[in-house]
Amino acid sequence: MKKKRFKWSNLYLVFVFIVLYAPIAFLIFYSFNDGGTMNSFTGFTLDNYVAVFADTRLIGIVLDTLLIALLSSLLATTIGTFGAIGIYFLKKRKTRNAVLSFNNILLVSPDVIIGASFLILFTFIGFRLGFTSVLLSHVAFSIPIVVLMVLPKLQEMNDTMIKAARDLGANTWQVLTKVILPSITPGILAGYFMAFTYSLDDFAVTFFVTGNGFTTLAVEIYSRARQGVSLEINALSALMFVFALILVVGYYFIQQHNLTKKQKNKKRQHAEAVGMR
Amino acid sequence: MKKLLFMVLAILVVCGGLYLGADQLEKAQGITGENSLNLYNWGDYIDPELITKFEEETGYRVTYETFDSNEAMYTKIEQGGTNYDLAVPSEYMIERMIDENLLIELDQSKIKGLNNIDAQFLDQPFDPDNQYSIPYFWGTLGIIYNDKFVDEDAIQHWDDLWNSSLKNKVMLIDGAREIIGLALDSEGHSLNSKDDEQLAAAAKKLDSLTPNVKAIVADEIKMYMIQEEASVAVTFSGEASEMLWENENLHYVIPSEGSNLWFDNFVIPKTAKNFDAAYAFINFMLEPENAAQNAEYVGYSTPNKTALELLPSEITEDEQFYPNEETMKNLEVYEDLGSEYIGIYNDYFLEFKMHRK
Numbered sequence: 001m002k003k004k005r006f007k008w009s010n011l012y013l014v015f016v017f018i019v020l021y022a023p024i025a026f027l028i029f030y031s032f033n034d035g036g037t038m039n040s041f042t043g044f045t046l047d048n049y050v051a052v053f054a055d056t057r058l059i060g061i062v063l064d065t066l067l068i069a070l071l072s073s074l075l076a077t078t079i080g081t082f083g084a085i086g087i088y089f090l091k092k093r094k095t096r097n098a099v100l101s102f103n104n105i106l107l108v109s110p111d112v113i114i115g116a117s118f119l120i121l122f123t124f125i126g127f128r129l130g131f132t133s134v135l136l137s138h139v140a141f142s143i144p145i146v147v148l149m150v151l152p153k154l155q156e157m158n159d160t161m162i163k164a165a166r167d168l169g170a171n172t173w174q175v176l177t178k179v180i181l182p183s184i185t186p187g188i189l190a191g192y193f194m195a196f197t198y199s200l201d202d203f204a205v206t207f208f209v210t211g212n213g214f215t216t217l218a219v220e221i222y223s224r225a226r227q228g229v230s231l232e233i234n235a236l237s238a239l240m241f242v243f244a245l246i247l248v249v250g251y252y253f254i255q256q257h258n259l260t261k262k263q264k265n266k267k268r269q270h271a272e273a274v275g276m277r
Numbered sequence: 278m279k280k281l282l283f284m285v286l287a288i289l290v291v292c293g294g295l296y297l298g299a300d301q302l303e304k305a306q307g308i309t310g311e312n313s314l315n316l317y318n319w320g321d322y323i324d325p326e327l328i329t330k331f332e333e334e335t336g337y338r339v340t341y342e343t344f345d346s347n348e349a350m351y352t353k354i355e356q357g358g359t360n361y362d363l364a365v366p367s368e369y370m371i372e373r374m375i376d377e378n379l380l381i382e383l384d385q386s387k388i389k390g391l392n393n394i395d396a397q398f399l400d401q402p403f404d405p406d407n408q409y410s411i412p413y414f415w416g417t418l419g420i421i422y423n424d425k426f427v428d429e430d431a432i433q434h435w436d437d438l439w440n441s442s443l444k445n446k447v448m449l450i451d452g453a454r455e456i457i458g459l460a461l462d463s464e465g466h467s468l469n470s471k472d473d474e475q476l477a478a479a480a481k482k483l484d485s486l487t488p489n490v491k492a493i494v495a496d497e498i499k500m501y502m503i504q505e506e507a508s509v510a511v512t513f514s515g516e517a518s519e520m521l522w523e524n525e526n527l528h529y530v531i532p533s534e535g536s537n538l539w540f541d542n543f544v545i546p547k548t549a550k551n552f553d554a555a556y557a558f559i560n561f562m563l564e565p566e567n568a569a570q571n572a573e574y575v576g577y578s579t580p581n582k583t584a585l586e587l588l589p590s591e592i593t594e595d596e597q598f599y600p601n602e603e604t605m606k607n608l609e610v611y612e613d614l615g616s617e618y619i620g621i622y623n624d625y626f627l628e629f630k631m632h633r634k
Contacts, residue, residue: 057341060302067295074288123356177278185281192284207349211359213315213340223320223343230321 024241031234048235055232058220062236064131065200065217072138073195079139080146080195081188085180087147088154100151107144111204114141119208129211137209138199145198146191153187154180313338314554317353317361319541320345322414324574331561337554354379354546361546362555368540371410372403372613380409380544387556390563397605398580401540402612410542411559412580414572416514417600417608418455418537420530421521426508435463435532438509439486447489448498448510453619453626454611455537456483456493459511462535469612473621480625487632502527513539514598518576521597529597531604538608540580 034043052058087103090096106114118137119129127133157180165179181188203218210219221233320343328339342361344350347370353359355377366374374380385391388411391399398412422432426446431437438447438459449456458468460479470476491507498510503523512520517529543562545555561567568581569588578598579585585593593599600608614622 056302060299063295063299063302067292067299070288070292070295074285074292119352119356129359181278181281188281189284208352211342211353213313213342215342220320220343223345 024237027234028238028241031231031238033231048231049239051232052235052239058232058236061215061217061220062240064214068131068134068138068216069196069199072135072199073142073192075135075139076142076195077146077188077192080143080191081150081184083143084147084150084154084184084187085176088151103144103147106141107148111141111202115205115208118205122209129209130214133209133211134206134214134216137205138202141202141205142195142198145194146188149191149194150184150187153184157183312336312554313340314363314551314558315340315342315359315361315549316558317342317344317350317359317364319343319365322365322541322575324571326574327562327567327571330567331558334561335554335557337551337557339558354548357548360548360550362549362551363558364544364546365413365541366544368401368403368542369611369613371540371542371544374544374546375404375409379547381547381549381552382408383411383545384556387560388563389560393563393565393568393581393583395580395582398540401610403540403610404542410540410544411563412540412542413562414515414541414575414577415580416539416578416598417531418450418459418511418513418539419517419532419597420509420511421502421517421527422509422530423502423505423507423524423526424528425505425526429528432509432530433532434534435459438489438511439482440489443489443509445489445491446508447486448491448501448507448512449493450498450510450512451493451495453622455511456629457622457625458537458611459532460486462532465534468535468537468609469614471614471618476621476625480629483625483629484632487629493630515577518598522576531597531600531608533604533607535607535609538610540610 030041031048032044032046033041034045034047035041083103087096087099090099115137118133118140121127122129122133161179161183162175165175170178201218202216203222206216207219207222210216224230224233314337316339318341322343323341328341332338344353347366350364350366351370351374354361354364354374371380391407391411394412398415399407401407404410420432420435420438427443431440431442437443454468457476457479460483461468461470461475464475464479464482466472466475466479470479492501494501496516498507498512499516499520501507502510502512502520505524505526514529514531517527520527521529543559545552549555562571563581565581565583565587568579568584572579572581572584572588573592579588585599596604
């Protein structure tokens, strides 16, 4: 074996991960603090975690936040995927670029402005602020993200496959479900998860459209911050971080598992083919 | 395609589960339209145990929503689309909301226990006769200092801020009324002064403060003072009480020559639905033992004079937050100056901020 050589790029990688994870580690560390503040660590306790589970209002907010995130990103992914397909099949290059630009404008425009516009719109048409208003606005700001994630996959797709499918007698529905959707699935999934995270941590837009007893976690934490964020929030963040970690690690192992299975299948097929000869 | 459909189904199932969970939680709290009270308050500005107690006593269910600034709260209520039954703005915002007809006039016959409130906190210029608002907490503007760096005697009056030993050590809160006001107070004028000469003199005096100013900041003062990055700061008593909690070297002083007196009061917005619940909550909070418990939890000063007798003496005798009569006499509430003078105050403050050392 060749001796492993020290690489600068690895050092850089380690540095980047430290920068990314240090704040979270710091926050989790203090969630076990007995002292009540983040100024000094006085002793180990699980009280903060007990407090999280005792605070039914906070638990309710967490459930609502997750519900909004899952549902809004599902709707946004559905709408955004068909939007992307629509944009992809626009005949004129000029119109396509124009539509895409409109999509991008929404992506870069400040959240505060989007939020304020939603507030004005909803109250103008006499809409009651609450679950539905938050859901609708989250769907709205997630759509451009999904479009942007799906479009590259469409461009990667081999157009001749569609032509071939048509030649073989497939109707539009079959072309869509058998050719287009399977080849852009990775983009759709990426779009879904992007939309999900956007929705989870959005503060600015959500702030304007919550009301009547409905809030999300971001808004709640922000308004608590005025009095100094209590360690209960640290504990909750730690729990959510661990939950996300489990999801990601689980997904990783499922993928690995599938990969090895595929390789095994290939090998077996190969062996059978050899044996038949 | 199968994979996508499967994922959609899975997400929908999880959503259903979450919905049921949230619904169960809400049912467990027994919230329905009839018996609910929508309370719109500052974040963490009430003892949660009091909400539970209120719910047990009256049968109403409280939905507690929070805001982080008067302006945010104002926007939500002004735009409509919400039905908060009770909100807690500060005095200048109450005045503005009264002017813009956003509040209902209180039915005094339904309010019990107003006589518990110290008379000096009632009938204030922003709401004469308390037609629209009931005091919740009050506080002052003052100086917070760290005894490691500054002697106690060295900081007792506004003028002490000008002391040359404090070069580059003072932090100021970023507010035109507050800073121009302290200059006016130091000269012995009213902080609602509309006298051009007094204002110009105050602005000039402020300029000579520049060498001592370390920074003009907002909420960050709390952190800087706790971490001892500055030795002196001008800030509100509510903020100060939190800083004192975290760092025992800090002390708060209200200059006896005069300062600002601020209020956070209960009001009922026009968009409220459940008036009975709102009155019930106001009455509940006016009860001395509840006010006392709340004051102990939040750490601000309660206007409820009967409650003071129930509080431990180390709280009520603390002149940092319950100043003596002499000081109280000189405290002033901000009056609405009208747009012309607000402009003048702002201009002077901006000039001060731009003044070079």
